[in-house]
Amino acid sequence: MTNKSPPPEEPSLRADAARNRERILAAAEEVFLERGANASLDDIAKRAKVGIGTLYRRFPTREALLAATNDERLMALAEASRKRDDKLDPDASVRAFVRDLVAHASHYQGLAAALGTVLKSGTAGCQASGEEVQRLLVRAQEAGSIRRDVSVQDLVCVVTAISLDIEQGNTTKSRIAHLTDLFLDGIGVR
Structure with missing residues (x-):
């Protein structure tokens, strides 16, 4: 919590990548609410209608996804x-x-x-x-x-x-x- 450096600037996303990111976040919010923070990331990717690789490109760890949500x-x-x-x-x-x-x-x-x-x-x-x-x-x-x-x-x-x-x-x-x-x-x- 005491990280003094500014958060890394996220490069501008292509329109499809931005949509995928938003779908992943919306699906993660739903799945985490239903099943908790330890819910399957595969289930989140499926709900977002993206591949697991797409999820991991945007959010390399569960904690990164939790932080974003x-x-x-x-x-x-x-x-x-x-x-x-x-x-x-x-x-x-x-x-x-x-x-x-x-x-x-x-x-x-x-x-x-x-x-x-x-x-x-x-x-x-x-x-x-x-x-x-x-x-x-x-x-x-x-x-x-x-x-x-x-x-x-x-x-x-x-x-x-x-x-x-x-x-x-x-x-x-x-x-x-x-x-x-x-x-x-x-x-x-x-």
Whole structure:
């Protein structure tokens, strides 16, 4: 999530390649919603009516495909977080963003386990969310509400842990705020 280099510019696609990419993303969204993040990539290619080679040319890994299907949602989370700046203090801003990421990681069954890798993918949404969590963390550390030794990766671990607990049925989404507060209270200033 702390990848500082800009995402690689994707070359302009031919019209047919752009259509294939959009069909793959639409099919992936449907299949991931139905069967989870570990669904067969062959099934996604079939639903998109493209060959598996076409899918892999556009998205060389499952994580790249997951990142692309989540890109707009991650971008929206980062934008919503920035808009809350004047309404929330630094501590509350971090808590709200962590809660949003936990809720997002529950979008597909199995996404929580891949979240750390997906967030490092370099897509515009992943980069925006990474920059936002970094910005929020620094802001909260400067305000003295979060310890200085806490890193972005620490927060990703918290998000992943809570998301996996929800995904495995050990807790409900209604407890996201409670669990987030429990973790973040533990990393507060001492």
